[in-house]
Amino acid sequence: MIKALVTACAAVCTLTAHAATIDSIISPTRVVLDDGTKRAIVELPGEPVYACGLKPFQSWATRFEGQAIESAADGSVAVAIDGAPVSLATLFVRAGWLRPAALTDDAQASMTERRGGWACASAQAPFDAMHTSVDPKILAGIALNESAYNGRPWPWTLNVAGRGFFFRTREDAYRAIRYLISHGRSDFDIGLLQINWGYHSKRFASPWDALAPATNIRVAEDILNENFRLTHSAAKAVAYYHSANPxxxxxxxxxxVKHLSQIERGL
Structure with a gap:
C-alpha cells in the first residue's frame, strides 16, 4: 500500500504542475493521467471488486474521464467534488469497486449495501471480509435470519419491540436510535446481526459504533462464542443467539439451516 501511495504521489506531483487530466481508467486500481505532453499510469491502493466483471466498472468510471486532477491531502490522485478534492480511491471504495486494505466505514457500507461490484457478490462475501472467529457462513445465515431485506442482510436495520425497520443510511438509523434512547427505550436490536441494545450496549463504544458492520459482526461473534462455551454445541449456540427457550x-x-443451505447453493 505504501508503495502504491508513493507511486501515486510521484505521478501526481509530476503532472499536476501541467494541469493533468484523467485520460482513461483501466481498472479500479489503474488510472491513466495526461498533462498534454505525456501520460502516466497511477496505481491506486487496494483490491478491485470484480464480482460483476470489469465492464460495469468501466462504464461507471467514464464520468471521470477528462476531469482535471488535484492532489488530495495524502498526495493521492483526486478530483473536485463540491469544490473540495476527494481521492479517486475513496470514490471507488464508496461506490463499491475497490476494497482497501483496511476496511474503513466507507468500505463496510459499500460492501454491505451491495454497491458497485459488491452487487454481484454472494451473501457471504461481507462476512468473509469482516469475520474474525466464527465461520462466515454461520454469520451470514444468522444475518439472513436477523436483518434480511430483499433477500440480503441489511446493515441499517433496527427492530423495536418486535417490529423491524430498514433505513436507507447509517445516519438515518442512528437518528432513530438517538430518538429511542432519548425516550428511555432500550428494547431494540441493531444492525446486521441485530444486537440487542438493552442487553449488550456495554459491548459498544456508542450507538454509532453498534451500527458499524465490522463491529456488529465482532460482537455477534463474541456472543456466539460465549453460547458455544456454555452449551458445547454449535447448534445450540445459534439457537441461543435468539432464545434459550427450546x-x-x-x-x-x-x-x-434453511438460509445456510441457500448460501451453500450460491446465494
Missing part, C-alpha cells in the same frame, strides 16, 4: 430456539435454528 421452542423459539428450535424455530430460529430451522430458519438458519
Amino acid at each position: 421452542a423459539p430456539g428450535r424455530e430460529y435454528l430451522a430458519r438458519f
Whole structure:
C-alpha cells in the first residue's frame, strides 16, 4: 500500500504542475493521467471488486474521464467534488469497486449495501471480509435470519419491540436510535446481526459504533462464542443467539439451516 501511495504521489506531483487530466481508467486500481505532453499510469491502493466483471466498472468510471486532477491531502490522485478534492480511491471504495486494505466505514457500507461490484457478490462475501472467529457462513445465515431485506442482510436495520425497520443510511438509523434512547427505550436490536441494545450496549463504544458492520459482526461473534462455551454445541449456540427457550430456539435454528443451505447453493 505504501508503495502504491508513493507511486501515486510521484505521478501526481509530476503532472499536476501541467494541469493533468484523467485520460482513461483501466481498472479500479489503474488510472491513466495526461498533462498534454505525456501520460502516466497511477496505481491506486487496494483490491478491485470484480464480482460483476470489469465492464460495469468501466462504464461507471467514464464520468471521470477528462476531469482535471488535484492532489488530495495524502498526495493521492483526486478530483473536485463540491469544490473540495476527494481521492479517486475513496470514490471507488464508496461506490463499491475497490476494497482497501483496511476496511474503513466507507468500505463496510459499500460492501454491505451491495454497491458497485459488491452487487454481484454472494451473501457471504461481507462476512468473509469482516469475520474474525466464527465461520462466515454461520454469520451470514444468522444475518439472513436477523436483518434480511430483499433477500440480503441489511446493515441499517433496527427492530423495536418486535417490529423491524430498514433505513436507507447509517445516519438515518442512528437518528432513530438517538430518538429511542432519548425516550428511555432500550428494547431494540441493531444492525446486521441485530444486537440487542438493552442487553449488550456495554459491548459498544456508542450507538454509532453498534451500527458499524465490522463491529456488529465482532460482537455477534463474541456472543456466539460465549453460547458455544456454555452449551458445547454449535447448534445450540445459534439457537441461543435468539432464545434459550427450546421452542423459539428450535424455530430460529430451522430458519438458519434453511438460509445456510441457500448460501451453500450460491446465494
